Amino acid sequence: xxxxxxxxxxxxxxxxxxxxxxxxxxxxxxxxxxxxxxxxxxxxxxxxxxxxxxxxxxxxxxxxxxxxxxxxxxxxxxxxxxxxxxxxxxxxxxxxxxxxxxxxxxxxxxxxxxxxxxxxxxxxxxxxxxxxxxxxxxxxxxxxxxxxxxxxxxxxxxxxxxxxxxxxxxxxxxxxxxxxxxxxxxxxxxxxxxxxxxxxxxxxxxxxxxxxxxxxxxxxxxxxxxxxxxxxxxxxxxxxxxxxxxxxxxxxxxx
Numbered sequence: 001x002x003x004x005x006x007x008x009x010x011x012x013x014x015x016x017x018x019x020x021x022x023x024x025x026x027x028x029x030x031x032x033x034x035x036x037x038x039x040x041x042x043x044x045x046x047x048x049x050x051x052x053x054x055x056x057x058x059x060x061x062x063x064x065x066x067x068x069x070x071x072x073x074x075x076x077x078x079x080x081x082x083x084x085x086x087x088x089x090x091x092x093x094x095x096x097x098x099x100x101x102x103x104x105x106x107x108x109x110x111x112x113x114x115x116x117x118x119x120x121x122x123x124x125x126x127x128x129x130x131x132x133x134x135x136x137x138x139x140x141x142x143x144x145x146x147x148x149x150x151x152x153x154x155x156x157x158x159x160x161x162x163x164x165x166x167x168x169x170x171x172x173x174x175x176x177x178x179x180x181x182x183x184x185x186x187x188x189x190x191x192x193x194x195x196x197x198x199x200x201x202x203x204x205x206x207x208x209x210x211x212x213x214x215x216x217x218x219x220x221x222x223x224x225x226x227x228x229x230x231x232x233x234x235x236x237x238x239x240x241x242x243x244x245x246x247x248x249x250x251x252x253x254x255x
Contacts, residue, residue: 009034017095029226031059068121093122118162174242190248216249
């Protein structure tokens with residue numbers, strides 16, 4: 001198998017929640033593999049800055065502001081993207097939020113916000129993008145899951161519920177759409193140094209616990225997610241569907 005199996009030249013890849021953090025890194029990696037990347041976010045200024053950084057690096061990038069939790073916004077945005085940038089070949093459902101609180105204190109509005117962003121949004125975006133993929137009989141969908149798709153930790157029950165649901169949504173999408181030559185898989189990051197996790201890695205006690213708990217004895221670097229993403233977006237994974245690849249330094253493999 002040559003490197004051409006991993007070449008994304010000529011493909012359009014939409015990455016939600018990609019104006020910063022892991023989403024931006026994933027978008028950059030797909031663009032470096034040859035894809036035209038479509039970035040998404042709700043902050044127009046931040047999104048424009050992210051697109052500019054990729055273009056300054058000589059990469060093909062566009063940005064579209066829309067709320068992935070609103071069905072009407074998603075429908076309009078997907079139609080516009082496919083009209084202006086081209087049919088979406090690769091979808092990365094990355095947009096996510098975290099809200100921390102003891103479970104008995106979680107308010108209903110917070111529960112709904114986390115579930116809407118981390119679980120309902122991948123359903124909405126995936127559904128609208130898949131319709132075009134079904135018609136073309138080709139497509140790749142990558143859902144960004146989490147260690148919390150498998151295990152729980154205190155104070156993040158809404159996030160855990162959403163990511164556990166996303167794991168099973170991934171399998172449901174794969175089950176229904178594989179016959180249309182659409183491969184649907186997930187990536188489950190372990191503990192990575194991102195803005196979302198800043199409070200954690202700046203906590204000396206938690207930082208020490210993560211390093212001890214992870215067989216690799218360190219946090220992940222965002223760039224370490226690019227390889228799995230390119231693999232799942234490319235022809236190299238043409239018979240891989242319904243799987244979650246955990247990129248976690250071995251943390252799920254050991255007690």
